[in-house]
Amino acid sequence: MLARNSLLSLVLGAALITTPAIAQDTKIGAVNVEKILRESNTAKAVSAKLEQEFSKRERELRGSADTFRSAIEKFEKEGPTMPEGQRTARQRQLSEQERDLQRRQRDFQEELNLRRNEALQQVIEKLNRIVRQIAEADKYDLIVSEAYYINPRVDITDKVMSTLDSAK
Template sequence: MMASLQVSRFYAVLALCGAAAAWAAPVHAQEARIAAVNSERILRESQPAKAAQSKLEQEFSKRDKELQDLANRVKSLAEKLDKDGPVLSESERARRQRELADQDREFQRKQREFREDLNQRRNEELGLVLERANRAIRQIAEQRKYDLIVQEAVYVSPRIDITDEVMKSLNAGGR
């Protein structure tokens, strides 16, 4: 009984596959228009991406300089402690070690906050660039009647790569 049920299920599935193949056959008669876009290249080379990078550099340059100054202070304190350590009293050496540890913790905290803030702002700015790129891609797809545009692929033939066209649209202020 169980074997006959499995055989009948097999024939039912086979019949469904045959019906689906017959139904899908006319769809294959039309060739799909496909293109590809290199999103990484757009985020690296397009004018909006470069403008976003400049904006971030300007926005974070002051904090970056402050971090570098603090790092130099910590390094200077460490060098001074190493140099003066042998001649310092035990209490003075302990005080300077605490001061160095406090400064180092402060530097680590500020550096972590800086990285988190920078990453958040970078993600925001690049998200805006990607939104504009996606609008440009949709516009090109509608104009050139593409059925599918792929943004991530292992290999893309130059024949279907429209990255240059998207970048041209973005750089011209296209949305």
Template sequence: MKSLIKTFTSLPTAGLLAACLLSAAPAHADEGSKIAFVSSERILREATPAKTAQSKIEAEFSKRDKDLQDQATRLKNMADKLDKDSAVISESERVKRQRELSDLDKDFQRKQREFREDLNQRRNEELAIVLERSTKAIKQIAEAEKYDMVFQEGGVYVSPRIDITDKVLKILNK
């Protein structure tokens, strides 16, 4: 639950793409072309909407997470008790407890799988909202400051001079 919002994978070919696009630019292109970069990872980690989404998801799923943790503890205790008692209980009682333990474990595994699926679905929904707002902020900055191209992630090296992530965060955190 600590790290509910994970970052998207970066695009390792973005730097190559940028080089290709820049080299394919017409010879009469303006020497003053403006290029910028935005760190999606920082946006998803530092932006207020991302933090709000993370808190919202944690609150929404905390009860189910606690219930699963409690059920896991009960299962472990039952398994320990069965191991401890197996020498002194009858064969039929041992088989009965093993079957009960197995059924409870299957139920636990199903609930755990459903929890992860529901959590991932909600996280993706919230991330989509944050990324949509981020894209609007990037477009707003690009148009206002007349950037010709804005990259997100990727590249081997990005100069801090062209990194506009702080500007995007400022808009998102308003």
């Protein structure tokens, strides 16, 4: 048992002695991908393009929603004085309008999310190529994209972002 503990201590001691030597030769970088997707000109351009592409449909949907709300308010005011048959027909019509509006809103949201994901995927693929190029050019051994803490000495986010924004 004593021999085993001595051997374990010897191995751990050797590991601790060699670890700083290995760490000195290792070049590590860190990239904050969320910051790049939030602040880079490339990501902002993608967002602006999507906003432009979907803004007309969004305005139309808002107009339809406003019209529907007005119709509901009008029905709530006039409903109690309407004949029963007319009130039932109007409720049915409003229910159909509501279902149609919800379906159109859901379709819009799904299409917007799909296009946003496609566009972000293209930016991420470009970002990955740039990180790989920087890693090879600057001889990094390891570049991480998520960490609880990043020392500014190893943070290469700004370099990656400027390269991404200047790339064609």
